[in-house]
Amino acid sequence: MRFTDKKVLITGAAGGIGTTLVERFRAEGARVAVADREVAGIIADAHLPGDLLEAEYADGLAEAARDGLGGLDILINNAGVITRGPVTETSDADWSRSLGVNVEAPFRLCRSAIPLMADAGGGTIVNVSSCWGGKAPGPNHALYCMTKAAIASLTQCMGMDHAHQRVRINAVCPNEVNTPMLRSGFAKRGFDPDEAVGKLGETVPLGRIAEPEDIRDVILFLASEESRYMCGALVEVNGGKAVA
Numbered sequence: 674m675r676f677t678d679k680k681v682l683i684t685g686a687a688g689g690i691g692t693t694l695v696e697r698f699r700a701e702g703a704r705v706a707v708a709d710r711e712v713a714g715i716i717a718d719a720h721l722p723g724d725l726l727e728a729e730y731a732d733g734l735a736e737a738a739r740d741g742l743g744g745l746d747i748l749i750n751n752a753g754v755i756t757r758g759p760v761t762e763t764s765d766a767d768w769s770r771s772l773g774v775n776v777e778a779p780f781r782l783c784r785s786a787i788p789l790m791a792d793a794g795g796g797t798i799v800n801v802s803s804c805w806g807g808k809a810p811g812p813n814h815a816l817y818c819m820t821k822a823a824i825a826s827l828t829q830c831m832g833m834d835h836a837h838q839r840v841r842i843n844a845v846c847p848n849e850v851n852t853p854m855l856r857s858g859f860a861k862r863g864f865d866p867d868e869a870v871g872k873l874g875e876t877v878p879l880g881r882i883a884e885p886e887d888i889r890d891v892i893l894f895l896a897s898e899e900s901r902y903m904c905g906a907l908v909e910v911n912g913g914k915a916v917a
């Protein structure tokens with residue numbers, strides 16, 4: 674019960690990693706506000722549906738969570754979208770959506786959450802970056818890698834800049850995770866997702882790609898007192914498969 678009475682806001686709460694985060698934070702005593710485009714079916718303590726591409730929604734989310742929960746101790750910027758392909762196959766719409774969800778929304782959320790947390794004596798923020806970008810680029814995902822590099826850099830900067838306010842900001846950098854984001858990509862390219870996930874697992878030294886819970890547990894660590902001296906860290910979670 675590391676999070677008894679802690680107030681937590683999670684974006685992308687309906688997704689693969691998000692769902693496991695909501696359940697685990699609540700199981701460990703937290704009160705959780707869930708943000709995603711559709712949150713009606715999620716068991717939580719405050720429901721804040723909306724589109725992170727809308728600036729007004731993203732700007733108001735931290736305050737809405739604070740009001741709905743009676744405080745805000747922890748923010749998890751987990752929502753994300755993936756654009757595949759090189760820049761020559763990337764549209765203006767891909768650019769706006771990728772930058773909007775993966776970089777601008779976390780920027781807006783951090784900008785509004787940090788003062789709320791600082792005024793209340795402190796807090797923690799965990800951003801979800803990726804090995805791809807947060808550590809090194811992978812092939813044929815130029816825009817995705819660039820956005821994940823941007824949020825990684827922002828995390829390092831904010832981690833330094835706001836430690837004196839007792840707001841700790843870190844990021845997790847997963848390699849491949851078995852979620853709808855990854856599986857839908859396989860399906861789109863005509864592969865059977867189960868088979869493709871199994872094959873991909875053979876490229877990982879631990880013998881399988883990550884399950885959402887493998888990433889969740891590192892996010893919970895970064896959100897908890899156990900990581901109390903960590904600020905601006907990028908934590909790679911890769912089963913031994915580093916991005917070269």
Ligand SMILES: NC(=O)c1ccc[n+]([C@@H]2O[C@H](COP(=O)([O-])OP(=O)(O)OC[C@H]3O[C@@H](n4cnc5c(N)ncnc54)[C@H](O)[C@@H]3O)[C@@H](O)[C@H]2O)c1
Nearest residue numbers: 685687688689690710724725751752753803849850852854
């Ligand atoms: N799955 C992987 O292999 C992998 C690897 C590294 C990093 N990540 C990162 O992990 C995070 C979680 O991804 P996931 O794998 O659980 O994917 P997912 O697609 O299952 O979940 C992402 C969630 O973000 C939400 N979202 C997207 N655009 C939104 C918008 N405009 N407004 C509100 N909500 C929006 C979606 O509705 C979805 O519920 C993402 O930031 C992703 O980039 C995933």
